[in-house]
Amino acid sequence: MELVCPAGSLPALKVAVDSGADAVYMGFKDDTNARHFAGLNFNDRKAKQALDYAIDRQVKVFVAINTYAQPKGWKRWQEAVDRAYDLGVNALIVADMGVLEYACNKYPDLALHLSVQGSATNHEALKFYHQHFGIRRAVLPRVLSLAQVKLAAEKSPVDLEVFGFGSLCIMAEGRCYLSSYVTDESPNTCGACSPAKAVRWEETAEGRESRLNNVLIDRYREGENAGYPTLCKGRFKVDDHVYNALEEPTSLNTLRLIPELSAAGVKAIKLEGRQRSPAYVEQIVRVWREALDAYAIERDNFAPRGEWLDSLSKVSEGTQTTLGAYSRPWQ
Amino acid sequence: MQTLIQKVVEPLVSQSAQVCPFLIQKITLEKLLSQVFALEIADGDLDCLANRYLKVYVKDLNIGWRITLNGNHVQVERLGGDADVTISGNAKEFALLVSRQEDPDTLFFQRRLTIEGDTELGLEVKNILDALDHENLSFPLKQLLESVSHVSRFIYAA
Numbered sequence: 286m287e288l289v290c291p292a293g294s295l296p297a298l299k300v301a302v303d304s305g306a307d308a309v310y311m312g313f314k315d316d317t318n319a320r321h322f323a324g325l326n327f328n329d330r331k332a333k334q335a336l337d338y339a340i341d342r343q344v345k346v347f348v349a350i351n352t353y354a355q356p357k358g359w360k361r362w363q364e365a366v367d368r369a370y371d372l373g374v375n376a377l378i379v380a381d382m383g384v385l386e387y388a389c390n391k392y393p394d395l396a397l398h399l400s401v402q403g404s405a406t407n408h409e410a411l412k413f414y415h416q417h418f419g420i421r422r423a424v425l426p427r428v429l430s431l432a433q434v435k436l437a438a439e440k441s442p443v444d445l446e447v448f449g450f451g452s453l454c455i456m457a458e459g460r461c462y463l464s465s466y467v468t469d470e471s472p473n474t475c476g477a478c479s480p481a482k483a484v485r486w487e488e489t490a491e492g493r494e495s496r497l498n499n500v501l502i503d504r505y506r507e508g509e510n511a512g513y514p515t516l517c518k519g520r521f522k523v524d525d526h527v528y529n530a531l532e533e534p535t536s537l538n539t540l541r542l543i544p545e546l547s548a549a550g551v552k553a554i555k556l557e558g559r560q561r562s563p564a565y566v567e568q569i570v571r572v573w574r575e576a577l578d579a580y581a582i583e584r585d586n587f588a589p590r591g592e593w594l595d596s597l598s599k600v601s602e603g604t605q606t607t608l609g610a611y612s613r614p615w616q
Numbered sequence: 617m618q619t620l621i622q623k624v625v626e627p628l629v630s631q632s633a634q635v636c637p638f639l640i641q642k643i644t645l646e647k648l649l650s651q652v653f654a655l656e657i658a659d660g661d662l663d664c665l666a667n668r669y670l671k672v673y674v675k676d677l678n679i680g681w682r683i684t685l686n687g688n689h690v691q692v693e694r695l696g697g698d699a700d701v702t703i704s705g706n707a708k709e710f711a712l713l714v715s716r717q718e719d720p721d722t723l724f725f726q727r728r729l730t731i732e733g734d735t736e737l738g739l740e741v742k743n744i745l746d747a748l749d750h751e752n753l754s755f756p757l758k759q760l761l762e763s764v765s766h767v768s769r770f771i772y773a774a
Contacts, residue, residue, distance in 0.1 A: 324746075
């Protein structure tokens with residue numbers, strides 16, 4: 286399985302390449318990608334350097350143009366596709382059908398991957414994107430259980446990529462309105478969930494208070510781990526009981542599913558975290574490289590090693606990891 | 617080892633930092649930061665700090681500065697006074713950050729770093745730091761970073 290790794294900056298990209306990525310994915314410095322944060326991502330000069338560095342080392346580069354084009358900014362999405370093509374990237378990761386159509390009509394030889402934001406959950410949906418836009422790969426939504434992944438893989442007309450590690454959210458990929466509800470901006474439209482300009486942290490006598498557009502979404506007591514300031518991870522009072530009503534801050538970690546994902550025919554594993562630093566990228570890529578290499582040798586005897594799990598837990602949001610939806614036994 | 621550091625090294629550094637006249641800190645830091653961020657300043661990446669102040673506070677050493685961009689150079693001011701955003705933590709956390717041994721989000725989740733004020737400005741500065749290509753730094757600067765890395769690995773290895 287191909288290891289697809291996040292790069293929010295040139296140093297992160299270099300360290301991903303050096304630590305064993307088979308492919309890296311990145312975005313441009315605007316709202317055409319779902320990690321549109323100040324200071325993050327690649328201008329033309331850095332993107333060129335990134336391409337040179339990766340291609341010299343036989344590592345593929347994908348560009349995420351995975352937000353939904355807005356009527357006012359359509360030109361920006363077209364330009365992002367043109368720019369990526371001119372750079373000579375290996376594939377685009379796209380969610381919006383308008384952008385998919387533009388890319389497949391103008392550059393028929395350019396490989397297109399359906400972004401997780403496209404939220405194709407079954408083989409019929411995959412067939413639709415394949416027929417209309419010629420996608421070659423799809424990133425499956427994280428909301429699927431392992432049984433559903435297997436089912437989709439059996440009849441999928443395209444290669445499948447699944448998430449292996451990273452911060453989990455409510456997993457209504459491409460359809461989540463929680464951030465818009467509080468801040469009027471969302472990953473789908475503006476490229477940022479809970480944009481930083483709407484976030485305020487305050488250290489008070491009762492602990493760290495986290496606010497999103499002036500709405501208190503959590504208060505972390507002394508010694509309690511904090512999470513990203515998103516509505517889905519906040520603690521709210523429901524029937525006089527204050528708790529993580531939607532979900533707890535947690536990270537997905539599927540190291541122990543490697544054999545099953547591989548057997549299901551999954552072609553690539555994606556690691557989340559373009560918003561994280563080079564130090565994070567180095568740690569997660571190194572662990573996953575070792576794990577995939579170990580699986581290639583050990584096969585049936587493969588089991589995740591304690592030090593890998595420790596290493597991944599350390600950088601996890603909420604410092605806990607789960608198998609996410611993959612493990613839902615009731616499906 | 618940890619207690620030795622806490623009892624001897626940290627007070628020593630703290631005292632020398634506090635005894636070291638502010639003007640010397642200012643000149644050294646301004647020169648260092650302007651060199652490190654020369655490319656970023658030229659590219660306009662640091663414009664977010666024009667007329668705005670980032671406060672860096674090292675809690676256990678009780679030292680810190682306010683940093684802003686004045687034209688094309690970084691300007692360092694005394695701690696007292698307003699800042700748009702304040703990043704605070706202990707010396708260990710800053711050493712681990714600068715030498716790229718720890719991820720800032722991890723430190724933030726674990727409550728070892730705090731960011732108060734304009735979160736977007738804080739995030740932008742963090743991302744600019746992350747995007748800094750150490751390979752472009754001059755040889756003495758690379759050596760300085762290497763030393764921070766080695767020293768922090770040595771004294772903070774727990």
